[in-house]
Amino acid sequence: MKAGVFNAHTKYIILKHALKEKNVTHTCKLFGISRMTYYKWKRAYQKNGMMGLEIKEPQKPQMPNKVDEVIEQEILLYVARHPEDGPKRIYYELMAEGFEIGESGIYNVLRRYKLSRKEQRMDYSENKDMQIKSRRKHRESTICFDRMKEIYPGFLVTQRIDFMGTFDRIGKIYQYSFYDTTSKWVVVKLYNKKQDIDIWNFFELKLVYLLKTFNLSIKNLVSERTKIFFPYFVKGNKYKEIIEDLNINHYFVSSEKDTLWNDMKVFNEYLMNEFYNKITKNSALDSFFKVERELNKFVRNYNFTSVISNGKNAGKTPAEVVLKRAAENNADLDTLPLWIQALLNVSRGGDKDG
Incomplete structure (x- = not known):
């Protein structure tokens, strides 16, 4: 069964099933959808509720090496803070923060801004305005878990x-x-x-x-x-x-x-x-x-x-x-x-x- 035949109500039932069973893979197999489709619905629901499940956005070809402006700025701000790091390291850091981008895409940005060599990144970091460098939000978790209050195993x-x-x-x-x-x-x-x-x-x-x-x-x-x-x-x-x-x-x-x-x-x-x-x-x-x-x-x-x-x-x-x-x-x-x-x-x- 193709994902396109599901209406918003059915999509919602599938999302609830995965949440209850705590097993996305099993849910996807049960309803005959791909994991990619499931997570697309999940993001749409989290963003716009039931309305998000009704919206049918046109499919665009995936171009992993093409970097949008937001991610491009993230790469440049990362270079300003950590000029010693190359494309692979930047890839790992941004991936952990939820950005979808390939290592080659990062390399293309560095090359376009003439930052592919460490010496170039060091010069860029030294000359970059500190106010621009500090715009990047520090994403490392600062969540306080009640200062280690013991709740239950697995908490x-x-x-x-x-x-x-x-x-x-x-x-x-x-x-x-x-x-x-x-x-x-x-x-x-x-x-x-x-x-x-x-x-x-x-x-x-x-x-x-x-x-x-x-x-x-x-x-x-x-x-x-x-x-x-x-x-x-x-x-x-x-x-x-x-x-x-x-x-x-x-x-x-x-x-x-x-x-x-x-x-x-x-x-x-x-x-x-x-x-x-x-x-x-x-x-x-x-x-x-x-x-x-x-x-x-x-x-x-x-x-x-x-x-x-x-x-x-x-x-x-x-x-x-x-x-x-x-x-x-x-x-x-x-x-x-x-x-x-x-x-x-x-x-x-x-x-x-x-």
Whole structure:
């Protein structure tokens, strides 16, 4: 069925179905429309309500390399602020802020204004009027989540990438961390090559599975905005697909500018002291694969046996907080995977805090 045969009321029903099911892909397959069509309707409804679903705009050919005036000014203002960055870096930054433009389109703008070389951009930045430079709004999230008020698991989740160091017999280790600020539940993924980092593939395979297992959802997701790792949070289409599919409010925030990263930093320090610093002393950990497997056991033990020391969940383990929320969401706890049930039995048996 072609999208053009749907009337405004039917389009509205489809949008509501996706919102209720929290699965855009399934909704699109069910009603026989493309994801592109769905998001076009969604933007139209958000902008003009039901009237937006009735408006039929003429289709214009897509020209990814042609840049409109607004985006062109964004590129020039970015160059004025960060002249050291080239087309690829500008592409990542603007994509994260919601601008649809290809890397080649950015390069064409730079070339047209004679800014394709770093020296040219440096001169442009130095000579640009400061008032024009400051016109660009600072889009980095300044949202206050009640200063870390604990709401419920999934209300506020932070994620970041860290270089943990270079280790004998193992090599370099990069760590992706996913941290729920309410339950203190942590998920980590290791990489031994920076170019192999693909967090959204891991997010889809591992984290979405956990959300479905516990019948949970993420309301606010904050990604750390650091220059070295920022591109790994925005590259590819998977980023936008997952955020939109799961109806997540997503923000980029620099760790230097907000205290919401404090708990995750404390956890990483704990990992460094209790795990990473002991790698070289353990001769059995002689490969990246073995280190990764051992860390997974370490973090799993933490989630099921460590005790939260403060806040309204003090005295509970991260797993207990998550399972309480799962029960409130009517999750069928009897059908939990066997490994979760086994760990729950161990933790209830009085094992020592991990």
